Amino acid sequence: MLSSARRWFPNGEWVLLLVCAVEIVFFSAVAPNFLTLGNFFEITRFSVELGLLAVALTPVIVAGGIDLSVGSMMGLAAVSFGSAYQTWHLPLPLAAACAVLVGCVGGAVNALLIARLKLPALIVTLGTYSLFRGVAEGITRGAVNYTGFPSSFLFLGQGYLGGVIPAQLPLFVLIVAAYVVLLHRSVIGRALYAIGFSPEGARYAALPVVRRVALVYFLSGLTASVSALIYVAHLGQARSDAGAGYELDAITAVVLGGTSVFGGRGTMAGTLLGLFALVSLQTGMHLAAWPAELTGVLTGVLLIATIAADRHIRRAGPARTVEREDVEVKNSQVAVLCGAMFAAALIVAGTNVWLIRTVRDGARQSDGPASPAALRRITIAVMPKAKGDPYFVSCRAGAEEAARELGVDLLWDGPTSLDAAKQNELVENWITRKVDAIAVAVENRAGISTVLRKARARGIPVVTWDADAEPDARDFFVNQATAEGIANALTDEASRLLHGKGEFAIITGALSAANQNEWIAFIKQRLEHSHPGLKLVTIRPSDDDRDKAFAETQTLLKVYPSVKLMMAISAPAVPGAAEAVRQAGRTDVNVIGLSLPNINKPYVHDGVVQTVVLWNTRDLGYLAVYASALVAQHRLASGAHGLEAGRLGTIEVRDTQIILGAPMLFNKSNIDRFDF
Amino acid sequence: MASTDRATSHAREWSVASAIAALTLVLAVAAPGYFSWENLSDLLLANLPVLLVAIGMTLVIITGEIDISVGSMFAVCAVASGILAKTGVPIWIAGAAACLLGTAFGSLNGALVAYLGIPSIVVTLATMTALRDGLRWATEGAWVQDLPSSFQWLGLTQGQYPLVATIAAGLITAAFALGLRHLAAGRAVYATGSNPLAARLAGLDPSAIRTSVFAILGALTGLAAVLNAARFNQIPTNGGIGLEMKVIASVVVGGASVTGGTGSVLGTVLGVVLLAAIGPALTFLGVSAYWERAIQGAVILVAIAADGIRRPSFRRLAGVETGARA
Secondary structure (H helix, E strand, O other), rough: OOHHHHHOOOOHHHHHHHHHHHHHHHHHOOOOOOOOHHHHHHHHHHHHHHHHHHHHHHHHHHHHOOOOOOHHHHHHHHHHHHHHHHOOOOOOHHHHHHHHHHHHHHHHHHHHHHHOOOEEEEEHHHHHHHHHHHHHHHHHHOOOOOOOOOHHHHHHOOOOOOOOOEEEEHHHHHHHHHHHHHOOOOOHHHHHHHHHHHHHHHHHOOOHHHHHHHHHHHHHHHHHHHHHHHHHHHHHEEOOOOOOOHHHHHHHHHHHHHOOOOOOOOOHHHHHHHHHHEEEEEEEHHHHOOHHHHHHHHHHHHHHHHHHHHHHHHHHHOOOOOOOHHHHHHHHHHHHHHHHHHHHHHHHHHHHHHHHHHHHHHHHHOEEHHHHHHOOOOEEEEEEOOHHEEEEEEEHHHHHHHHHHHHOOOEEEEOOOOHHHHHHHHHHHHHOOOEEEEEEEEOOHHHHHHHHHHHHHHOOEEEEEEEOOOHHOOOOOEEEHHHHHHHHHHHHHHHHHHOOOEEEEEEEEOOOHHHHHHHHHHHHHHHHHHHOOEEEEEEEEEOOOOHHHHHHHHHHHHHHHHHHHEOOOOOHHHHHHEEEEHHHHOOEEEEEEOHHHHHHHHHHHHHEEEEEEEEEEHHHHHHHHHHHHHOOOOOOOOOOOEOHHHHHHHEEOOOOOEEEEEEEEOOOOOOOHHHO | HHHHHHHHHHHHHHHHHHHHHHHHHHHHHHHHHHHHHHHHHHHHHHHOOOHHHHHHHHHHHHOOOOOOOHHHHHHHHHHHHHHHOOOOOOOHHHHHHHHHHHHHHHHHHHHHHHHHHHHHHHHHHHHHHHHHHHHHHHHHOOEEEEOOOHHHHHHOOHHHHHHHHHHHHHHHHHHHHHHHHHHHHHHHHHHHHHHHHHHHHHOOHHHHHHHHHHHHHHHHHHHHHHHHEEEEEEOOOOOOOOOOHHHHHHHHHOOHHHHHHHHHHHHHHHHHHHHHHHHHHHHHHHOHHOOOOOOOOHHHHHHHHHHHOOOOOHHHHHHHHHHHOO
């Protein structure tokens, strides 16, 4: 029996199989609706884009190389596809061909540098990682977001075949099959293992090393571009940030699957298992409503534990010899089995503690005054754009306050950084989990609407807040302030401080940030119409990093000495810009921006920052939960003109928009009254 | 072999130096404002942390390993020093604690690589995710605020601090440059990187050396985090994102080979200078921010490709082979 396991999984993938089994058993116990066919298909849907990258990376890594540029290649291919379709008005198949061609060219560049010029793959693809993403940003100027693809194309990423099977699954299976044949059933595949094992030996064995190595990088570019097409179809938009960070997840999946980063070892089955272990971990965490950050920590632990177990076996057994079917294998297997059992025992013990605690909590709650109602507490799932962002952290405080007042369960989860694909994934998970209402701060309007419509079709009310989805994809939108309102407030404030005349510069978030780009467009419009005396000299990115905003501002102050006002429109950028102005001693330069009061208090009091524009984020979170709860309890339906929102009093409802009010200006006189 | 290695690594240092010279020339003609004292000192101060991490990374890369967790480590150490400083302990203890914390993380990475035999890219990929998400989980994104007033500039004035920090970083750089070249411990790092098996037969302990270079990188990352945090009066929890890429690019442009055995502190310093200079230079030259990343990627590729074209490919292949077997 052991020998057959060896034959089927020559790389100890069964360790991973065990991990998958433990995950499935564990999450089915803890997370509602984890073990359903629907969820299985949803899991495969999220995994396709990532899976394609992982599958393409497997032969690369088997051949002893690495390709860090696949995620960036996705961005470039997505943008090429979008611009070919929208700007050059090519028919859809031709546009897709264009994207694939770009993928081939990108792959060929890697192949040329690595195979032909014999440069280390890590460095070459580190370079093309910047290059591809950079070109994508350059083409779109960071801002262009191609949408409006025909529904026949979107079906590829969003539709179901026969009502159940995600449309992208057959394509994925096809590509995987092709790769399996290439790697495991062809002469080329054997050559790749030989090259990974020893490139020089392979050369002496008369294998065409250069051509084979070139092939894998070429294919990886090609597959990344196909993955980009599916990504675009899935999210309904092509942006330069498509696939950002996917390379690391893909490498994690491949390595988890037992492929050695030193080359010469690894299987496609292992990669698929690794992918499955990774994705079901993430989905399970979402369904169990555990914090998304924990996923990263657990992924790290899982990665090290799996590889360490695998290494341990390998070291215990004879290295790189043909395994015989006898006791020496068994020893190590027993060791791993014991390890896995121990880990499983730990997990079970952990859950027991957790279960007991929840039961006890539940008991305590049902002792409370509202005991009959408490038995049917409703759960409201609220998603910020990014969890770690101080802005959304302050929204959360309000959301929790409202949940306490209303006696509902709040499920607060979201991507750890801006990531439209993750948002979709989470909503799908919530639908599977059957929450009572969903409130989303939308990162990507076109991308999330399909899945929100699906939620509504399943009878789950949907509220959007902070940023809206398509109007028919949600019941209500909690509107804190329009992009135009923000832009006007900022521009008018700049004009007031500069007395209607002078130069200013903008520090934005990431160059591709949708919100910021919308504000910038309205700022330019406002300048043209109302403040012709003001001149916007340049826009610099801060990538939402305080230190980068600081450095950019330092440079700007020297390059444009005539700039008298810095307008920072990303929360961490305002203190960054302010510190740079203060350290330069430029008391003649004003700093204003869109940010949170707390992190700017020192600068506002020192007179470095004149004005911070924002709405009350705490109230925004409060109102989002209040509105969601009312809709879920059928106490708020379309056609209403107002709602009673606890401490906020009566809030105006205009059509399907719940209006929080105009943006606020924080300055020296009022900033201390706010704490968020 | 050793002599060719040394010759080629010097060649890289020359080519990076000439790239810097060319950039200097262009700037001198097109944007002389770049060479103002304020700009240079600002650039220097902003990049001292990068330099320190890059020196540690040079050691790690010379041993044929890599560490992509430095960005996350950087953020964790900065936040830790801030939290400690808020409890009222003296600033220098908070700083030392951050360095110790960095050393601990580095040793953990190193031990997993050296004693469990897990590839360094896998280990540090795991610790990168785990530390970053762990920090997000623990702080929920809230910045460390209300630091004691002595935290900014580490109790010095804004005028003194750059001088002290520069001298400290300069001393550390010089110590590593000389130590790597002339001390037995330094040569042992090269020996481990070029051929661990031979190093072991020669009486060295490659596992201990690997663990220590990771520990040193951790300590330097902790120090860099403190030096960087001290320039501000609050500490964001998302610091250091992308630092690993910046640092690895600098080291590699400076001539260290990721397959181990080659590289020098001088090359790394030049690499840091080139990459640090180029970003602001593009602003001074009026290049739009949208193309900056593409240009930076292209510069890295050209610097490396130039080297690849010059080298005889067979020797490269052999070099790759030794590294890969390590």
